[in-house]
Amino acid sequence: MQRTLCFIFLFFFSVLARAELTVEITQGVDQPTPVAVVPFALNGVQALPEDVAQVVSDDLYRSGMFKIMPRENMLSFPSDRNSLFFRDWRISGSDFIVIGQIKETEGQLTVAFELYDVLKEERILGEEIKANRTNLRAVGHYISDKVFEALTGVRGAFSTRIVYVTAKQLAASKHRYRLMLADSDGHNPRTILESKEPILSPAWSRDGTKLAYVSFESGRPAVYIQYLATGKREKVQSFRGLNGAPAWSPDGKQLALVLSKDGNPEIYVLDLQQRRLTRVTHHFGIDTEPSWSPDGQSLIFTSDRGGQPQIYSIYLPTRDVTRLTFEGQYNARGRLTQDGRFLAMVHQSNGSFHIAVQDLRTGRVDLLTETFMDESPTIAPNGSIILYATQEGVRGVLSAVSLDGRVKFRLPSSDGDVREPAWSPFQ
Amino acid sequence: MRAMNIGKATALALTVVWAAGCSTTNTTDTDTMGSDATPTTTTQAVSDSSMSGTSMADIKNLATVFYFDFDQTQVKAEAVQALRGHAKYLVANPSASVVLEGHADERGTREYNMALGERRAQAIARVLTVNGVSSSQIELVSFGEEKPVVMGHNDSSWAQNRRVELKY
Numbered sequence: 281m282q283r284t285l286c287f288i289f290l291f292f293f294s295v296l297a298r299a300e301l302t303v304e305i306t307q308g309v310d311q312p313t314p315v316a317v318v319p320f321a322l323n324g325v326q327a328l329p330e331d332v333a334q335v336v337s338d339d340l341y342r343s344g345m346f347k348i349m350p351r352e353n354m355l356s357f358p359s360d361r362n363s364l365f366f367r368d369w370r371i372s373g374s375d376f377i378v379i380g381q382i383k384e385t386e387g388q389l390t391v392a393f394e395l396y397d398v399l400k401e402e403r404i405l406g407e408e409i410k411a412n413r414t415n416l417r418a419v420g421h422y423i424s425d426k427v428f429e430a431l432t433g434v435r436g437a438f439s440t441r442i443v444y445v446t447a448k449q450l451a452a453s454k455h456r457y458r459l460m461l462a463d464s465d466g467h468n469p470r471t472i473l474e475s476k477e478p479i480l481s482p483a484w485s486r487d488g489t490k491l492a493y494v495s496f497e498s499g500r501p502a503v504y505i506q507y508l509a510t511g512k513r514e515k516v517q518s519f520r521g522l523n524g525a526p527a528w529s530p531d532g533k534q535l536a537l538v539l540s541k542d543g544n545p546e547i548y549v550l551d552l553q554q555r556r557l558t559r560v561t562h563h564f565g566i567d568t569e570p571s572w573s574p575d576g577q578s579l580i581f582t583s584d585r586g587g588q589p590q591i592y593s594i595y596l597p598t599r600d601v602t603r604l605t606f607e608g609q610y611n612a613r614g615r616l617t618q619d620g621r622f623l624a625m626v627h628q629s630n631g632s633f634h635i636a637v638q639d640l641r642t643g644r645v646d647l648l649t650e651t652f653m654d655e656s657p658t659i660a661p662n663g664s665i666i667l668y669a670t671q672e673g674v675r676g677v678l679s680a681v682s683l684d685g686r687v688k689f690r691l692p693s694s695d696g697d698v699r700e701p702a703w704s705p706f707q
Numbered sequence: 708m709r710a711m712n713i714g715k716a717t718a719l720a721l722t723v724v725w726a727a728g729c730s731t732t733n734t735t736d737t738d739t740m741g742s743d744a745t746p747t748t749t750t751q752a753v754s755d756s757s758m759s760g761t762s763m764a765d766i767k768n769l770a771t772v773f774y775f776d777f778d779q780t781q782v783k784a785e786a787v788q789a790l791r792g793h794a795k796y797l798v799a800n801p802s803a804s805v806v807l808e809g810h811a812d813e814r815g816t817r818e819y820n821m822a823l824g825e826r827r828a829q830a831i832a833r834v835l836t837v838n839g840v841s842s843s844q845i846e847l848v849s850f851g852e853e854k855p856v857v858m859g860h861n862d863s864s865w866a867q868n869r870r871v872e873l874k875y
Contacts, residue, residue, distance in 0.1 A: 524818050544825075582816070633814065652860070653814070671860065
């Protein structure tokens with residue numbers, strides 16, 4: 281018994297040490313493309329802290345679009361064209377193969393990789409990347425991005441990052457809230473803000489260098505901007521009442537936000553250089569959760585002006601308001617894909633809250649999730665995956681679903697209640 | 708849904724109608740506008756309330772947490788008496804002030820719930836101000852769904868979390 285406990289503890293802590301979030305695929309595409317990622321040969325290199333080929337395997341697996349050949353089934357570990365026998369890989373069912381090698385000269389690492397089409401026996405791409413012992417995971421994600429794009433035609437987003445908020449109850453009335461930054465696979469989590477009071481609505485600037493968020497650290501809500509490189513932060517808005525839901529304009533010069541200083545929640549746009557505040561909505565209902573259209577000309581937002589929360593769009597040059605959602609009694613917190621075509625949102629049906637996506641061209645609405653308290657959708661910059669918050673027992677966790685609903689995976693956390701994910705832009 | 712609220716509201720006593728009101732002073736619905744015309748009656752009814760005095764000791768037994776129905780911002784009838792007691796104290800002590808902390812249950816999106824929490828705090832504030840409290844004595848802070856008193860995904864937890872806490 282004691283031994284079992286000990287083992288569980290060890291296991292628990294080793295998981296903690298590895299990453300705060302780990303990925304589990306709960307569903308994948310029907311016919312994933314079979315790919316082999318061969319362990320990279322180490323040519324005159326001492327043991328490395330990361331297994332680059334494993335990072336690439338994990339990334340491709342996590343996309344749900346590939347079936348990865350287990351290493352133990354590989355008959356050989358080729359690392360260059362000469363040692364690669366296509367027939368062997370064809371027989372074992374791989375359509376594509378990634379091989380590579382790592383060299384070290386005077387402390388400088390070079391990671392070389394190649395992607396081959398096994399059926400055509402052709403080299404698709406290859407590259408040499410300068411690296412060091414501390415950025416090998418980043419190199420792995422870079423390779424994944426290249427391979428993913430070559431095989432799917434869609435730019436890879438493995439090198440991007442996510443932020444999210446964790447909450448933990450430490451004692452009866454003592455809480456700890458943390459704003460966390462991690463790689464898109466949940467690795468390398470680091471705390472960028474810790475507070476005894478709630479933190480919410482983190483939002484990335486489009487250049488990926490800053491975050492805006494709401495913090496209650498002063499006992500009241502205020503909007504802050506934090507620079508990721510230096511940690512420097514500034515309070516940008518703290519009027520009486522609500523100060524919330526910040527959203528950066530695509531050009532990074534403006535911040536849309538919600539203030540209730542005039543009596544009820546309205547959307548405002550703050551010019552960050554001139555510090556000029558412009559009120560955008562004028563309605564006695566709740567107007568909140570603004571998000572910019574990719575061209576920066578419109579804001580979408582949630583409003584209960586029609587009696588229930590629905591998503592609207594306001595075209596800024598004319599202030600014309602258009603209602604976007606009509607299906608169901610509750611549609612909120614919309615986010616648009618980079619091409620502006622799809623609207624991801626929180627949709628209520630049968631008492632549960634789900635992530636739904638609406639095709640703005642056809643009006644078609646698809647429910648992507650079937651758990652029960654799904655919220656805060658954030659779209660990967662390549663438009664392939666929506667990350668969102670959901671509940672597992674009484675604990676918040678992050679999950680992800682592809683825009684077409686075919687791929688689902690979960691990022692369970694080992695540390696408290698996880699919520700409010702925000703996916704970075706491309707960097 | 709708004710129409711339903713109004714139907715319910717008119718069925719209640721005038722005091723409650725006034726207390727519930729709408730999220731803000733202006734609304735497109737003329738029925739609600741009509742109910743706004745009744746505050747004088749309410750205030751008179753309040754002034755003969757003898758349930759509490761004007762010192763801190765007099766209000767210490769009054770309720771300070773007020774609950775709401777799902778997605779609703781109407782002050783419940785049973786909350787009004789305690790609120791009148793708080794109002795009486797605040798009127799007698801113009802230097803005293805209260806913070807009204809509005810909360811929502813976990814259902815729905817976080818920023819929308821932030822707005823809902825503020826509306827609830829505003830509804831409570833309105834009961835205090837129609838009973839003579841100066842709005843400068845009242846501060847509203849919404850915490851949305853961020854500070855539940857009970858964890859749990861069920862009706863009883865949610866009911867306890869949809870609240871406004873009155874703090875001196």
